[in-house]
Amino acid sequence: MTAFIGEFNCKLDEKGRLSIPSKLRAQFPEAVGNTLVVNRGFEKCLVLYTKEDWLDETAKLNSVDDFMSPDIRRFKRIFTNGANLVQMDGAQRILIPKKLLEYAELTAEVILVANGNKIELWDQAVYESELNVDAAEMSQLAQLFHQQRNQG
Amino acid sequence: MTAFIGEFNCKLDEKGRLSIPSKLRAQFPEAVGNTLVVNRGFEKCLVLYTKEDWLDETAKLNSVDDFMSPDIRRFKRIFTNGANLVQMDGAQRILIPKKLLEYAELTAEVILVANGNKIELWDQAVYESELNVDAAEMSQLAQLFHQQRNQG
DNA sequence: GAGATTGTGGGAAATTGTGGGAAATTGCAT
DNA sequence: ATGCAATTTCCCACAATTTCCCACAATCTC
Numbered sequence: 001m002t003a004f005i006g007e008f009n010c011k012l013d014e015k016g017r018l019s020i021p022s023k024l025r026a027q028f029p030e031a032v033g034n035t036l037v038v039n040r041g042f043e044k045c046l047v048l049y050t051k052e053d054w055l056d057e058t059a060k061l062n063s064v065d066d067f068m069s070p071d072i073r074r075f076k077r078i079f080t081n082g083a084n085l086v087q088m089d090g091a092q093r094i095l096i097p098k099k100l101l102e103y104a105e106l107t108a109e110v111i112l113v114a115n116g117n118k119i120e121l122w123d124q125a126v127y128e129s130e131l132n133v134d135a136a137e138m139s140q141l142a143q144l145f146h147q148q149r150n151q152g
Numbered sequence: 153m154t155a156f157i158g159e160f161n162c163k164l165d166e167k168g169r170l171s172i173p174s175k176l177r178a179q180f181p182e183a184v185g186n187t188l189v190v191n192r193g194f195e196k197c198l199v200l201y202t203k204e205d206w207l208d209e210t211a212k213l214n215s216v217d218d219f220m221s222p223d224i225r226r227f228k229r230i231f232t233n234g235a236n237l238v239q240m241d242g243a244q245r246i247l248i249p250k251k252l253l254e255y256a257e258l259t260a261e262v263i264l265v266a267n268g269n270k271i272e273l274w275d276q277a278v279y280e281s282e283l284n285v286d287a288a289e290m291s292q293l294a295q296l297f298h299q300q301r302n303q304g
Numbered sequence: 305g306a307g308a309t310t311g312t313g314g315g316a317a318a319t320t321g322t323g324g325g326a327a328a329t330t331g332c333a334t
Numbered sequence: 335a336t337g338c339a340a341t342t343t344c345c346c347a348c349a350a351t352t353t354c355c356c357a358c359a360a361t362c363t364c
């Protein structure tokens with residue numbers, strides 16, 4: 001499983017194309033070729049996966065049979081909703097589908113943030129307000145994280 | 153087994169024809185040719201299969217013996233009953249049978265969503281309400297999924 | 305600073321989505 | 335059987351989108 005590192009400022013052009021920074025592209029495993037998967041994130045951002053990692057994610061979902069229950073079907077849908085295959089063009093750019101641009105409210109200025117095997121894509125303004133935490137809140141969040149991690 | 157990726161906004165024209173997006177068509181295995189199977193989904197949507205995957209699906213059903221119970225027979229009948237073979241025309245469109253249009257309440261605006269080896273077809277409005285979950289429900293669903301996965 | 309690489313923009317060609325006309329086929333009723 | 339209506343198929347045409355390509359600007363490397 002891939003583990004990406006880094007945070008990058010990028011621009012979207014008028015056509016909704018995003019140029020993948022070379023520092024990030026260098027981290028893609030060979031096998032990626034030029035195909036990625038974009039999906040909606042839980043927050044107001046998009047998420048990029050290598051195709052392989054995406055298939056791993058969904059394989060987990062698909063291991064559970066659809067006959068089982070409506071809730072299972074619903075869960076799978078919610079989870080995969082929005083996913084799109086995207087291909088890099090000759091200039092290492094991907095075209096972000098319109099729908100997703102709108103969802104994440106992406107303007108020209110965006111940020112790419114590595115997060116494990118995922119890469120999040122935020123509008124710069126949105127991202128900054130998301131990161132805007134004071135020390136007290138941060139330590140509270142850390143505490144919560146710790147608790148939830150230990151209770152599984 | 154095929155694993156489709158993607159979510160697509162499409163339009164049905166007045167004749168009830170659905171143009172299969174090229175991104176999706178590109179994911180069909182060669183063998184598909186231009187023949188698909190449409191069936192009713194459990195929810196208010198339709199489901200597309202490659203012919204091959206449909207045959208697998210029915211094979212699974214038929215592995216359960218009809219002698220078993222009336223309910224088994226009934227379920228098989230109802231499940232299989234809605235299935236239709238459809239062929240793509242020269243413009244990669246399929247004609248959705250009237251009955252199925254009505255069943256899923258499809259209007260002009262529809263959505264195609266990959267779901268494992270199936271492709272679901274929703275009316276846009278219906279789909280959006282299906283996806284509309286709050287955080288509490290989501291975490292409940294996730295929990296359910298987790299349980300059911302582990303009990304197989 | 306010079307040369308290579310990378311990011312950005314945009315024009316033009318190719319592909320795709322969409323609509324609709326008209327022929328071919330089907331089903332139904334007379 | 336024959337004619338009519340409805341459906342389906344096949345075809346062409348236009349608009350929108352996507353892809354491909356080239357060129358210039360910015361940045362990095364040596």
